[in-house]
Amino acid sequence: AQKVTQAQTEISVVEKEDVTLDCVYETRDTTYYLFWYKQPPSGELVFLIRRNSFDEQNEISGRYSWNFQKSTSSFNFTITASQVVDSAVYFCALSEGTGRRALTFGSGTRLQVQP
Amino acid sequence: DTAVSQTPKYLVTQMGNDKSIKCEQNLGHDTMYWYKQDSKKFLKIMFSYNNKELIINETVPNRFSPKSPDKAHLNLHINSLELGDSAVYFCASSQGLGRVNTEAFFGQGTRLTVV
Numbered sequence: 001a002q003k004v005t006q007a008q009t010e011i012s013v014v015e016k017e018d019v020t021l022d023c024v025y026e027t028r029d030t031t032y033y034l035f036w037y038k039q040p041p042s043g044e045l046v047f048l049i050r051r052n053s054f055d056e057q058n059e060i061s062g063r064y065s066w067n068f069q070k071s072t073s074s075f076n077f078t079i080t081a082s083q084v085v086d087s088a089v090y091f092c093a094l095s096e097g098t099g100r101r102a103l104t105f106g107s108g109t110r111l112q113v114q115p
Numbered sequence: 116d117t118a119v120s121q122t123p124k125y126l127v128t129q130m131g132n133d134k135s136i137k138c139e140q141n142l143g144h145d146t147m148y149w150y151k152q153d154s155k156k157f158l159k160i161m162f163s164y165n166n167k168e169l170i171i172n173e174t175v176p177n178r179f180s181p182k183s184p185d186k187a188h189l190n191l192h193i194n195s196l197e198l199g200d201s202a203v204y205f206c207a208s209s210q211g212l213g214r215v216n217t218e219a220f221f222g223q224g225t226r227l228t229v230v
Contacts, residue, residue, distance in 0.1 A: 045221035102160040
C-alpha cells in the first residue's frame with residue numbers, strides 16, 4: 001500500500017526566509033511518480049512538479065527547488081526567499097507506475113508567510 | 116479557456132436530497148477522477164475513469180454514482196445526502212503517455228454543504 005507523510009502540519013515564516021517542506025513516501029512499486037501541488041486560500045489545486053522514480057536529479061524552478069532522495073524515500077520542497085503569495089497548503093502526492101494513476105496525497109503542510 | 120470545469124461551485128442542500136456535480140475537461144485527457152477533500156483538508160480518491168471505463172472505485176458508499184457519458188465528462192450523482200457528505204469535491208483529469216503517469220489537472224472544486 002502507498003503512503004505519503006507530511007509531518008509538518010503548519011509552518012510560519014517571515015518574508016524572505018527560506019523554508020523546506022518535508023515529504024516522505026512509502027511504496028512497493030519500483031516505478032512511481034511523485035508530485036507537489038499548491039492549494040492557495042482560494043481553494044484550487046495547482047500542479048507544481050512531477051518526478052518519476054528513475055530521475056533523482058534535483059530540480060530548480062525560480063525560487064522553488066525539489067530534492068528527491070530514493071535512499072530516504074523523501075521528496076522535499078524548498079522555497080527560497082519566501083513571499084506572502086506563497087502562503088498556501090502544499091500537498092505531496094504519489095502515484096503508481098502503471099494502471100492505477102490516482103494520487104495518494106499527504107495530509108498537507110500549511111505555510112504562512114508573514115510580511 | 117478553463118481546462119477542467121465543474122459545476123456548481125457551491126451546493127447547499129438538505130439531508131436526504133439527491134444532487135449532481137458535473138465535470139468537463141477540454142484537455143483531451145483519457146482519464147478523469149473524483150477526489151474528496153474533507154474538513155481537515157485531507158484529499159482522497161473516490162473514482163477514476165479511463166476512456167469512459169470505471170477503473171478505480173474506492174470504498175465509497177453506493178449512494179455515490181459516477182457517470183461518464185464520454186471521455187470529456189465525468190459527473191457525480193449523490194443520493195440521500197447525509198451530513199457527513201459535506202466536503203469539497205474535486206474533479207481532475209490526466210493523460211497516460213504509455214507507461215508514464217502525467218500530472219493531474221484539477222477543477223476549482225465544489226463545496227457541498229448538507230444541512
